[in-house]
Amino acid sequence: xxxxxKVVWQASLIGILGGALALGWHAMIQMPGESYQGPLPPATxxxxxxxxxxxxxxDMLAGEIGERNVFRYPQLVxxxxxxxxxxxxxxxxxxxxxxxxxxxxxxxxxxxxxxxxRPDEIVLIGAHYDSVKGSPGANDNATGVAATLALARAFAxxxxxxxxxxxxxxxxxPPFFQTRHMGSRMYAKRxxxxxxxxxxxxxxxxxxxxxxESGSQSYVFPLHFFYPSTGNFIAFVSNVENGPLVRxxxxxFRRHTSFPSEGAALWGWLxxxxxxxxxxxxKEGFPAVMVTDTALFRDPTYHTSNDTPKNIHYEHFxxxxxxxxxxxxxxxxxxxxxxx
Numbered sequence: 001x002x003x004x005x006k007v008v009w010q011a012s013l014i015g016i017l018g019g020a021l022a023l024g025w026h027a028m029i030q031m032p033g034e035s036y037q038g039p040l041p042p043a044t045x046x047x048x049x050x051x052x053x054x055x056x057x058x059d060m061l062a063g064e065i066g067e068r069n070v071f072r073y074p075q076l077v078x079x080x081x082x083x084x085x086x087x088x089x090x091x092x093x094x095x096x097x098x099x100x101x102x103x104x105x106x107x108x109x110x111x112x113x114x115x116x117x118r119p120d121e122i123v124l125i126g127a128h129y130d131s132v133k134g135s136p137g138a139n140d141n142a143t144g145v146a147a148t149l150a151l152a153r154a155f156a157x158x159x160x161x162x163x164x165x166x167x168x169x170x171x172x173x174p175p176f177f178q179t180r181h182m183g184s185r186m187y188a189k190r191x192x193x194x195x196x197x198x199x200x201x202x203x204x205x206x207x208x209x210x211x212x213e214s215g216s217q218s219y220v221f222p223l224h225f226f227y228p229s230t231g232n233f234i235a236f237v238s239n240v241e242n243g244p245l246v247r248x249x250x251x252x253f254r255r256h257t258s259f260p261s262e263g264a265a266l267w268g269w270l271x272x273x274x275x276x277x278x279x280x281x282x283k284e285g286f287p288a289v290m291v292t293d294t295a296l297f298r299d300p301t302y303h304t305s306n307d308t309p310k311n312i313h314y315e316h317f318x319x320x321x322x323x324x325x326x327x328x329x330x331x332x333x334x335x336x337x338x339x340x
Contacts (some may be wrong), residue, residue, distance in 0.1 A: 005322060028240060029226050032247055033254035043315055049316035050150060057086070057146035058208070058309045062138035062258045069130045069173060070104055071114045076170065079129050080107050083168045086283040090156040092166075094333075097152050097190065101171065101181050102210050106209050108183045109168045111152060115332070116163035120197050123332055124165045125151055126277055127204040128172030130181065138309045139299055141172070147321045160332035162199070169277050177275075184277035192284040200245065200331065201288035203278035207234065207320055208312040209299040212218070218297045220271045223264075228308035231298035233260035234320045238289040239268035239282065245289055257323030259316070273298060290325065 043051075061068070061079055068075040083301055084094045091112035099106055109129075113119065127144030131137025153164040169183035176182045184203075191198060210232050211217075217231035218224070236250045245267030250263035265274050268282065272295070278288035292298065301307040 009172070012045060027216065027242065029263075030267050032335045033227075035254070035260050035262060036258050037260070040316075040319065041123055041306070043319075045251075047315065050322055051314045052312035053150050053153075054143075054146045055312075056322065057149055058138055058142045058312055061142035061145060062131070062136040062307070063309045066136045067131050067134065068137070069133055070101060070106065070171070071133050072275065073104055076106075076130060079108055080170070083109050083129060083145065087152055087166070088282055090114060090149075090153040092152065092156060097187060099186050100180075101176070104295040106170045106181075106183065108170060108187050110165060110187075112163055112165040113155050113159045115161055115163035116159050119163050121162040122165050122196060122198045123160075123162050123328065124198050124201045124281075124327065125204065126167040126169055126184065128169040128277055130170050130173050130183075132173040132303045135303055135307045136309075136336035138293060138301075138307050138312055139293075140206045140302060140307060141204075142309075143206060143312060143317060146339060147204045147207060147317075147324065150321055151325055151328065153178060155328070160329065162265050162332040172277055175219065178279060181282060182277075184280035185283070188280040189284070190222055198250060198259075198281070198286045201278055201281040201286055202249075202328070203276045203281075203290045204324075205278075205290050205292045206278035206295040206299065206302070207291060207293050208314070208317040209293050209301075210313045210316040211298065214278045216298060217294065220297075223266075227262055227264075228260075231294070232316075233262050234323075235292050235294055236261070236263040236289055237273060237292060238278065239273060240265050242287050242289055245287055246335075247281065247326055249331065252327045253323050256326035256330070259319045259323060291320075 065075050065078050068079045087094045094111050097108040127148045128141050129145045171183045236246050238246050246263050246265045268274050275288050280291045281288035296302040
């Protein structure tokens with residue numbers, strides 16, 4: 001009888017643990033709404049205009065300027081100047097956060113629209129403008145910068161209840177990635193020292209490559225069991241702690257945008273989950289979410305000399321940025337942002 005009770009107890013414990021794991025995993029990947037399926041609707045004049053704007057920024061950063069990092073320092077400076085000029089022309093007063101790396105001045109560039117009702121609550125939209133050594137970095141990450149600039153232009157004369165801040169970070173790529181010289185690490189530390197109330201940091205990372213071919217999307221184990229094998233979607237990704245934010249953001253995207261989308265709130269140590277500037281804000285306790293096309297898990301030109309403007313899918317890219325504009329508008333107007 002004792003042996004039978006022991007077997008029953010062990011089976012019950014396994015069942016309870018298995019159920020808890022299943023519920024936890026379900027919470028990580030279950031998102032509100034449904035990803036859009038089927039042919040995309042005809043592109044509007046708004047999408048066509050945005051497509052041209054994004055293409056212009058990517059062509060300048062990854063085409064005319066090209067590889068930009070501390071190893072190609074004049075190009076890094078040219079990129080920073082272009083970003084500042086673009087923001088200034090949109091009507092912003094632009095500030096720079098300068099810091100030294102081996103005798104070279106590296107700069108984060110910021111501009112903001114003060115909130116009309118809750119100005120102390122900051123929604124920060126950011127992207128890194130440097131490229132990895134040996135690559136012109138069209139998708140990684142001229143697309144993220146182009147989106148940041150386009151969104152900044154869209155909101156320049158349209159303030160929202162909460163403050164919007166747009167930041168272009170330097171030195172995200174190796175050898176500075178997740179070190180003290182990473183631009184977003186420097187910025188997030190300063191924000192914490194200033195006791196800024198950042199309620200969301202949205203990292204725009206590698207968002208311009210899409211494919212309708214089956215098998216074009218890959219994952220780390222075991223994500224391929226739960227997500228599509230076709231790389232035609234945009235992803236909202238963060239750690240488990242920021243799960244409510246991921247669900248709030250992708251829910252808004254799916255309500256407003258006819259474009260495939262996936263969301264995940266996963267363990268931060270899982271490869272890819274923390275691989276951008278949002279990681280730096282996690283380190284300082286700020287809520288942060290990455291928007292991405294999943295980079296190396298889809299884009300064959302990732303971190304190569306072939307990451308050029310001609311490989312960007314500009315219409316899809318424009319649809320995503322248009323959707324993000326609506327997501328940001330809704331988030332800044334929501335009575336209460338999701339807690340993380």
